Amino acid sequence: MILDVDGMPVYFPYEFIYPEQYSYMLDLKRSLDAKGHCLLEMPSGTGKTITLLSLIVSYLRAFPQNLTKLVYCSRTIPEIEKVIEELRKLKAYIEKETGAPSNITGLALASRKHLCINPEVNKAREGKIIDSGCYALTASYVRSRAQRDDTIPQCDVFEKFDLHGKEFPLPSGCYNLDDLREYGHQKGWCPYFLARHAVLQANVVVYSYHYLLDPKISEIVSKEMKSESCVVFDEAHNIDNICVDSMSISINRKVLDKAKNCISTLHDHIQRIKESDSNRLQEEYNRLMAGLRQAARSEDVVANPVFPNDILEDNIPGTIRTADYFVSFMRRLVDFLKHRLTVTHAVQESPAGILRDLKNRAFIERKPLRFCTERLSSIVRSLELTDVSDLAPLVAVAHFATLVSTYLQGFVVIIEPFEDKAPNIPNPILYLRCLDSSLAIKPVFTKFQTVVITSGTLSPLDMYPKILDFHPVIQNSFTMTLARSCILPMIVTKGNDQVSISSKFESRDDPAVVRNYGKLLVEMATIIPDGMVCFFTSYLYLENVVATWYDHGIINDLQRHKLVFIETQDDAETSLALLNYMKACDKGRGGVLLAVARGKVSEGIDFDHHYGRCVIMMGIPFMYTQSRILKARLEYLRSQFNIRENDFLTFDAMRHAAQCVGRVMRGKTDYGIMLFADKRFFRADKRNKLPRWIQEYLTDHASDLSTEEAVQMIRPWLRQMAQPFTREDQLGVSLLTLEQLNSLENVEKVQRRAQQTV
């Protein structure tokens, strides 16, 4: 249908629309008009992606002078591919309606691992090796050398692309990763560089968060994007962690040892060059002396970990200007870090403290440290190194140096003698952690005119503007209009024996609690058809509980009703279990999948329709609160943003819990049970942090149940849900036709309905 949203025609490739989709469009349109940022929470499974695409693409068509590009960031590769498929659908619809080919070009961008078609390079299945293999064939000095010398191998597809591909714009269309590869094969052009090149020209670019948030990558890939763009962060409930991670670095002894080796090879290279071609180093020295900076080039491997604005506009200081000096400088730095790693107890220091220590012990000043990465990049270029994958440890050290010396605020250095998870294996690690999630995303907010942060779970909404430090012009949370209550959230607080169940530390290993959890699962498995998923708070807890359940015969009881699949720490094994879980659901046998909140299953896989009729959240997935990194961050949040520790912890736990249970819904014809099994969920401070669309259907009488009571509630509900559900039932309530949106009055009513308050 072609909708009228605030006076703008919007192409929507379906004949019907959900009321919340329409309201979402209205809000999005307003914030695009205002050229401001917005924060929108919309229930999962209500077609968020197509709504976003429809409105923004229509906006691009209607106001090309105001908005020129849509940058869509998603978290996982399958998500990215789904976005492109939806865009393809939209494009087909627009073309059908207008009767003319549209000039929409949408493309997905991913790393070389997903796009490389050079058989010699991509036979290595590891991303790092493919990157390095590509670099060894396509770096500018390799290519110039190859022109002189025929024996040096080149990448055919890259050369062909470089020769012909750049002049011709990519024909309009939607390009998924597979399509890009196919197009590359067809033309003989390198799909990766083709995509990188086409990013500037395409109207819609879909890629992962790092391409915008990680300064090392965004500087190379997204630098030239215009500010008249709309950036969408989908599934953004976790965005603060991604921001923090993209500016953090961990280093341990193994890394330092490898870095040491790198320095030695670097030294050897320098000596060799000195003998054969001493001019080259001299040239570099002169250039650095004159303060000529080389612009970061797309092919650079050693990218700066800080934002361009924070790079010092100055000459590289003399102490590291010559190659030899630099090598010895790095050596001193590595030795210093090695020395610092010899700890028996955990140490926490500020960047300033580390800098002071560096000055006192290793006689290293702050300024050369800041230039460390840039200098390393320059020397790699001058030495014309090709095997860059080996350099990673040294690059990590350089990044550490640059980061620690650039940002004195919002960072912390923590040195721990071992990993949290493995306290008996000595493995001292030095963490440089960013504590301020607003740092990484700030350039995005300032550069682009509209940034949309959206997800199914963003509650409480006011937390995100605080921790990301921005001012949304619109923030809204939409409810789910339902013709029948197809979600059934409930809180089970106690077992049949009235022992309250909880995953809190003191009681989680209590046999009564574990048994009650098991009983709950078995009871559910007996009455729920097809698939069900059960999330645990951590992997270790899952392991312990399963072992106890086996001893008590609960696993056997479970197997009587459904096949049991369990997430393991090995991704490949989990994939297999997941695949077979889905097969079991398809065959009608039914299965139960035991998984972990915050794990990959909870983030990347949808359990729609019969793949998940019920999700059980066993306990509240709090972070490991003893972790020093977390403590430092909490401390920082309290002092800088006035967020209380407990608030943040609960917020984080509840968003993950909501994320887990949200996996069960997809569309309004789907139905599923969301079962929160912990007595603490019943407390107001936890309940109120659930997304509004879940809270709204969580009635009071379903929020303090025992196992048996839950069973009593579920039985009739399932029977009701299994009845045929037709479009007529939905029409007008949770589904609208074009006519129903025609009058102003109706539109108001729709909006009111989509924003019912709790």
Added chain:
Amino acid sequence: MSDTCFGLGTPVLRQTSKPKMSGEREDILLQVNHVRYKKNNGQLYLSQSRVGWMMDDSDTFAVSVQYSDIRTQKISPEGKPKVQLQIVLHDMTTHTFHFCTPEGRDKQVIERNQTKERLAQLMDKRKRLPPDDLVQKKRMLDENEQLCQLYKDLVATEIISGDEFWKEIAVQYKNNMGPNQDVGISGAFLADIKPQTDGSNGKVQYNITPEIMLAVFKTYPAVKKKHSEYVPHRMSEAEFWTRFFQSHYYSVHTNSSSENVFSECAKYDDKEWNRDVGSAKNDPLCDLIDIYEEKPMSIESDIRIAGAKAGSNIMHATMIKRFNQQSVGIIKAHAYTEREKLLDELAAQNPDSLPNGDEEPEVEVHKSKKARLEEKVTYDDLQGPSKVESASLTINQTHRYLIGPTEYTTVQNLEPRQVNILQQQLVATVSNWKPDLPHSQDPDAAYMNLQQFSDMCRRSRTSAGIRSGDELPGKLHKELTLVYSSAGELLRHFWSCFPPRTPQLQEKLHRMHQTLCRYHEKTIRPFRDMAVNDYNCNTTILDHLLGMINIANTKYENWKSRNSR
């Protein structure tokens, strides 16, 4: 005394003479005298289908139980003074028989064991029988309305006998019904084996049935392989299963490395598992390894020295892996049997078919990635209802369909020049053609035809009575449909006998002819009478049907006269 017996709700059947246990006559396979039941003396009988007990001086069975109702039988332990046999039914009621031959305890035990053995055999036989024929027939009738109607029309009116009906007519329906579904393996097939302790000596006893063995073999092909290797050459069946219960398969806690029979199996299973893990990677939407974009120049692998599995208990981790292995094994076993069945069916349908080339290597058919993504991004309820359902054709061996018979061309190739000339000629002819309408038809003939047509039209308009189906009263219309469909079915069978080359076909032809005649007598005629009398219809409504039957009759007569000559 006997009243109390009956009062307890034991099934009592009216019986007239001793050897008769139910409506039909059954042979007594075993009779044991001096068996007490509820403190009454009597005899125990085992027949083909049931076990019965009859009190002395009575001619009715106080106890009569179908073998299929019996869940299990139990015997009294060795040391006990009474020698007893107990049968437990599915509804958990029990009957206890006390063997009390005056010849002494040894004889009692012998008798009891004899009964037990025999009973076990008979129960086994009963259990192994295919699901009751009648059940299946009923299912067929339930699922096919038309067949059911036919059955009513033909068998209930005794036009043809029941056997004949199933043999001749129901066969096609049976083929159309689709394959029966296999029952899969229960997820808890191992958990359901309840070990029984002996009470005193701490001996644990596992009871294993052929079903469980089958389930184990299907789920763990490695165990099956081992079984065929070891039993009975190297160890007895019992020993093999004892070891099995000691291995990790049964108790997942056990680390079976010390034990050599099944440790090899574990290795084999792990190999298989790894292979599966490798193949699972190909599924684009379940692949968890690649879901996140990797950052360039990451040193993640160096940081985690303890590996990704840090902190997890190795025992628990293996246990979890074994649960997964078991579930995957069950799913796989199901897939295998389905496939085998399909092949068997294909072979059964045309036993002497020639294989079309070598069997194609099995390719795991994944729906294409794009199709699955498409599926994921489509919202059914937002979509308009315009989707057209179309039947899909499953082509198993594509090359057969792509290569057809080569075209036999009689057309001589023309030279391009000739084609041009011909085309020009054609164009010229068409442009010069002037229709000569006055002479296109003989006026007399046209006039006559026209007259004939209008005459027929007039006649049909004036003719009274009911002609077409929708003018018939509803009930009559329905009945007419039924009559037509039954007659049509019979006629179809009749014509399918031609040409009657084999004696069987000839015989069938005779039979079908008779059936048709009888059907005409018994159904069509009364129907016609009813239509005429009750509904005041024109008899013409059956003209077509009768015409068809007449044609069949004539054909039959012709054939017969030709044949007899």
